[in-house]
Amino acid sequence: MIKGTSNIIAFTNAFHGLTMGSLSITGNDFYRDESFISRNNVAFMPYDGYFGDTINTVDYLRKFLEDSSSGLDDPAAVIVETVQGEGGVNVSSINWLRQLSELCHEFDILLIADDIQVGNGRTGPFFSFEHAGITPDIVTLSKSIGGGLPLSLVLMKPELDIWKPGEHTGTFRGNNLAFVAATQLFNNYWKTDELTREINKKSSIVRRRLETIRDRYPQLEADVRGRGLIYGLDVPHRGFCENLAKAAFDRNVIVELSGAENNVLKFLPSLIIEEELLREGLDIIEECVEDVLDDEVLIHQTRTSGDVVL
Numbered sequence: 001m002i003k004g005t006s007n008i009i010a011f012t013n014a015f016h017g018l019t020m021g022s023l024s025i026t027g028n029d030f031y032r033d034e035s036f037i038s039r040n041n042v043a044f045m046p047y048d049g050y051f052g053d054t055i056n057t058v059d060y061l062r063k064f065l066e067d068s069s070s071g072l073d074d075p076a077a078v079i080v081e082t083v084q085g086e087g088g089v090n091v092s093s094i095n096w097l098r099q100l101s102e103l104c105h106e107f108d109i110l111l112i113a114d115d116i117q118v119g120n121g122r123t124g125p126f127f128s129f130e131h132a133g134i135t136p137d138i139v140t141l142s143k144s145i146g147g148g149l150p151l152s153l154v155l156m157k158p159e160l161d162i163w164k165p166g167e168h169t170g171t172f173r174g175n176n177l178a179f180v181a182a183t184q185l186f187n188n189y190w191k192t193d194e195l196t197r198e199i200n201k202k203s204s205i206v207r208r209r210l211e212t213i214r215d216r217y218p219q220l221e222a223d224v225r226g227r228g229l230i231y232g233l234d235v236p237h238r239g240f241c242e243n244l245a246k247a248a249f250d251r252n253v254i255v256e257l258s259g260a261e262n263n264v265l266k267f268l269p270s271l272i273i274e275e276e277l278l279r280e281g282l283d284i285i286e287e288c289v290e291d292v293l294d295d296e297v298l299i300h301q302t303r304t305s306g307d308v309v310l
């Protein structure tokens, strides 16, 4: 199972964390600027939809793998977020994930799903790739997995676990209290599919509301993307999302920014939020959209041709 190579394929707009190894497989330019680090052994390939609908980016990757002179060294693994959180809430399709998984299988490449942001039910089921029916070789989990206590997990197929007991040690490894909390979390929330059903119900509330905002304010030229309880409202007008996030914060609603130009408002409500509170938060977001629109001349943001004032 050892691949004899340390090359990794990561995707455009990927975000995998702030340790040195994680930064090297992160595409997001804000984080890549943080430090001058070694970025050896990583090749970036286009994520699903990177070229719009015209190019299937799994076929694109296949071309590189098939051509022994493409310049792409044989990869040990491909690492993917099924929904890119920091990268702008980019949602990969079921077909794309299946094709990627098949491609990895065909070329004997490990598939790593980074489920740190979108695992633990964030997209509905416990793992974000379940809906595609694929089984990655390695899965990373963190964030709410410890029920609020610090815990990260790397799951791997048994045949990949070549470490001997205690071989990969560290002072802060294995936080016992967090293990207990995580066990309680599994027992309380994941014995049935009730949480998934609740998340899916709330997902429709968020989607409908954001689509209403998109349709009611066409000048935003907004796009709504997401799954489960991670949604993005992509507004291609410089500064709009920052101003909206500030306005929302002043009204006690925290909404994150993501995307290459901070052009995506990222909504990540608590998975157990009450419906009433969720609706109240969305009302506040819409009020903020109106207020920010009243205050601004929208500057259309294009990456290639400069600014267009609308």
Ligand SMILES: Cc1ncc(COP(=O)(O)O)c(C=O)c1O
Pocket: 015, 016, 017, 018, 019, 081, 085, 086, 114, 115, 116, 117, 118, 142, 143, 152
């Ligand atoms: C997809 C993804 N991977 C990795 C990380 C980093 O996780 P950690 O802070 O546990 O290193 C994050 C954090 O937001 C993330 O969203």
